[in-house]
Each structure stands twice: as C-alpha cells, then as structure tokens.
Amino acid sequence: MRILLGLLILALPVLATASGLSAARRAELTNLLHQDCGSCHGSRLTGGLGPALTSTALAGMNTAKVARIIANGRPGTPMPPWKPLLSSDEIQWLAQRLLSGKEDPK
Amino acid sequence: MISGWRAAALGLLALALGGCATLRGSGDLGLVIERTSGRALIVDTTHRSELAEISGLGDLSHATVVYSRDERYAYVFGRDGGLTQIDMLRARVARRVVQGGNSIGGAISQDGSLVAVSNYVPGGVKVFAADTLQPVADIPAYYGTEGKRSKVVGLVDAPGQRFVFSLYDAGEIWVLNMRDPAHPAVRRFKDIGRLPYDGLITPDGRYYIAGLFGEDGMALLDLWHLDRGVRRILDGYGRGERALPVYKMPHLEGWAIAGDYALVPAVGYHEVLVVNRRDWTIRKRIPVHGQPVFVIARPDGRKVWVNFAHPLNDTIQVIDVERLRVERTLKPGKAVLHMEFSPRGEQVWVSVRDDNRVLVYDTESYRQLAALPAENPSGIFFAARAHRTGL
Numbered sequence: 001m002r003i004l005l006g007l008l009i010l011a012l013p014v015l016a017t018a019s020g021l022s023a024a025r026r027a028e029l030t031n032l033l034h035q036d037c038g039s040c041h042g043s044r045l046t047g048g049l050g051p052a053l054t055s056t057a058l059a060g061m062n063t064a065k066v067a068r069i070i071a072n073g074r075p076g077t078p079m080p081p082w083k084p085l086l087s088s089d090e091i092q093w094l095a096q097r098l099l100s101g102k103e104d105p106k
Numbered sequence: 107m108i109s110g111w112r113a114a115a116l117g118l119l120a121l122a123l124g125g126c127a128t129l130r131g132s133g134d135l136g137l138v139i140e141r142t143s144g145r146a147l148i149v150d151t152t153h154r155s156e157l158a159e160i161s162g163l164g165d166l167s168h169a170t171v172v173y174s175r176d177e178r179y180a181y182v183f184g185r186d187g188g189l190t191q192i193d194m195l196r197a198r199v200a201r202r203v204v205q206g207g208n209s210i211g212g213a214i215s216q217d218g219s220l221v222a223v224s225n226y227v228p229g230g231v232k233v234f235a236a237d238t239l240q241p242v243a244d245i246p247a248y249y250g251t252e253g254k255r256s257k258v259v260g261l262v263d264a265p266g267q268r269f270v271f272s273l274y275d276a277g278e279i280w281v282l283n284m285r286d287p288a289h290p291a292v293r294r295f296k297d298i299g300r301l302p303y304d305g306l307i308t309p310d311g312r313y314y315i316a317g318l319f320g321e322d323g324m325a326l327l328d329l330w331h332l333d334r335g336v337r338r339i340l341d342g343y344g345r346g347e348r349a350l351p352v353y354k355m356p357h358l359e360g361w362a363i364a365g366d367y368a369l370v371p372a373v374g375y376h377e378v379l380v381v382n383r384r385d386w387t388i389r390k391r392i393p394v395h396g397q398p399v400f401v402i403a404r405p406d407g408r409k410v411w412v413n414f415a416h417p418l419n420d421t422i423q424v425i426d427v428e429r430l431r432v433e434r435t436l437k438p439g440k441a442v443l444h445m446e447f448s449p450r451g452e453q454v455w456v457s458v459r460d461d462n463r464v465l466v467y468d469t470e471s472y473r474q475l476a477a478l479p480a481e482n483p484s485g486i487f488f489a490a491r492a493h494r495t496g497l
Contacts, residue, residue, distance in 0.1 A: 039168070093286070
C-alpha cells in the first residue's frame, strides 16, 4: 500500500507535465503566447521591447528557469508576473512549449 | 453629350487609376492591420466597407502607419524592419524595403519628404526619402561608453523638419533636425528617467512627452525652448502605492486634450491621469476598469475613449471630460486593441482581435453601426492622419 502511494506520488508530476490541460486550453495559451506575450516579444516571438523567446534565444535555460521567470516576472523590467493569471501547470506547459521550438517562426 | 475623344480620355484616366470605373479620393480611406497574417485591409470610412486586401507586409505585430500629405500613400512600419509604401488608390504595394532587424514605429516629416523609422535592432533611427524609399540618413542610438545601442521608442515628427524620439535603454530623448538632409543634426537630452516606453507630441507640435516605465512620472521637453532642457512632470504620481502588474504597455499615441486638461494612462495603476496643461500638475486620477492602453480624445475633445491591457481587454470606457468621470462602459468583445475616430469624430472604429472583427460605433448614441470581418485586427489608421503632427 505504502509502495503504491509512493509510486502514485512519483507519477503525479509526470501526469502534470504531460499536462492535464485540455486541447481548448492549450489553444488559448498558444494564442496568448503569440498575441499577448507577443505585444512585447513580437507575435513571432522574435523580440520587441522584450527579448526574443525562440528556442535558440532561450538556449541554456531549462524549463524550471523559464517557468520561474513567467511566474514571477523580472523585477526592474516590464516583464510582469503571470502567476496571478495562469496556473503552475499552464506556466510549465508554456515554458516547455517555448524550449521545444514548436512555437519558433516557421 | 460626351464627344468621342473625351470619352476616350476619360477611359484612359480610369485605366490609369487601376482600371476602376469610378474615381475616388483617398481622404475617407484607412488601413486596418491584420497582425498575424501580414496583411492590411483598405477600408472606406464613409461607406464602412472593405475595399481591398494588401498582403505580403511581413511581421505586423505592433505595426504602425503614417500617410503622405496627399493621402495617396500609406507607409506601414512592420516589426521585422519592413517599410512598405502602399498606394491607397491602386490598392497595391508601391515600394518595400527591409531596413532593419526589428522595428517599432515611424513618422513622416513636416514637409512630407522624409519618412523616419525607429528600430530596436539595430538600435537607432533611419530616414528615407518618402517618394523612393532611398536611404537618406542613419542615426545609430549609441549611449554610454561601451558602444552599446539603445532601442528607440516614441518617434514623432515635429515642426522645423525635426524628429523626436526616446532611447529606451539609455533614458534619453534625442531631437533630430533634418532641415539639411545631408547633414542631420542631433541634440541629446540625457538622464530623462528610467525606461521611457513611448512618447507623444502635443497636436500643436510644441511639447514632447516621454512616458517612463521605470518610475512614476513623465519627461517633458518644450520644443520651442530646447535650452530649458527636459523637465520631470507628474513625479511620483503613484504616491508610493504598490504598482500592479502591467500586461501590456500603454501607448501614448495621440494626446487627449480637453480644454486645460490632458489625459494620459497611468502605468501600474488602473487610472487615467488628468494633467493641468498650465503647470503640468495632476488635477485628478480617474479610476477606470483596468490598466489603460490607449487614452484617445474624440476630435471635439468632449469625450475620451480608453481601452485596457490583458486580461481586462474586452472593455472600453468613455470619460466625460466636463465631469472628469467614466460615463459609459462598452464590451465590444475579446481583446480590444485599438480605436480610431473618423476625422470629425462622429464614428469610431474598434479592432477586436480575438473576435476577428472591427466594430464601428456612433460616438453619440454608442449604437453599433457596422461590423467588418478581419483576421486578428490590431491598429486602425485613417488617411486624415496625414495632416496631423505626431500621427
């Protein structure tokens, strides 16, 4: 029983990163990324007032770091904290999405 | 009765105008930017209809437009450094250059002969001949001692064949005099405040004001008296209150002037600031729905329309200038990005990005007059801007 519970706990983060997000919510987040993040970072994420968010530009950062910046913002810059608007799963998904290069300009 | 040769001449004229059977002026035309698809729609503001679609304009996130003084041509400034001259009557691209890596906006000179573009990368301003788009001047925005270049924001035209702009990273305002195009002259004003994010010029072309993101305040330059330097105004307007997160930068395009007052967006506060134009002090802080993005006066100055940053961007509020308070709240739809008044203000066009449409309202009755389909519409720019300083 205890082993089972342990396994369950281990499995939880995996389930979360595989994202409990619905396809509709993922589509909304993609729109948010290109339209609203895009108002500073460019709708193709190639940069604007804020830096580029392409996978090349983010090379050297890991998911945890990107997620932390999205969640908390960067004090002293216009990058706001998105924690008040997005769940940690959503932030995690966005960070992975950026690093995967799937949102890079075609 | 039209004689044979006269009919032939008329036919030629029609052909010369792109084969259109009817002649038209350009004064009631405008452009609607479709930000994700690299297109712009030519619209007719009298008949509230779409006339044509212009594609191939590149990355139009944050695109802006200025017009030649004959209102024949529009200049579209794209994010990817593209500068496109659109022939509004033939409804096609006349000329296009990619002049920088990452751009933010542009302006046209007082005499209409020069078009200036402000770039993030490489940081600076480039000036082109308005008719040919041939390069005229390159003004890199160097600052500090290490040869770094600043992103440039808030570029406007000013009387005296000048352009004025702000250096985001450097905290400077530069005045570029192009009276002698072969010898551009720059006057620099340093230490204007942290992170100027945009700038505006009053409609008379006298005052340039940069909004600051890094502090509560604005930087004011009197273009009649450059020797007096830059003055800080509205210092500490947040009065030490904790600023709220800003999910979209306000824009200072346009200047809501009403009698003795000017209305500007606060940064980090859900307020519109009312500024006394005589001494540049705050007269009132009007509480509004969210972080204001555009604060634009109807051309008669009696009402001011305000839209808001994400996530409260489904709303527009209208401020009654006599009473300095919100008199009306509208819900046009998901992601209201921009508002543009007809030249004398009887109608306003509103882009609703995520609903893929542009709505036209009667500004007295607030009745919706029309809805035009558009893919992720953002900026709306009418040709009447051709005759207004700073637009």
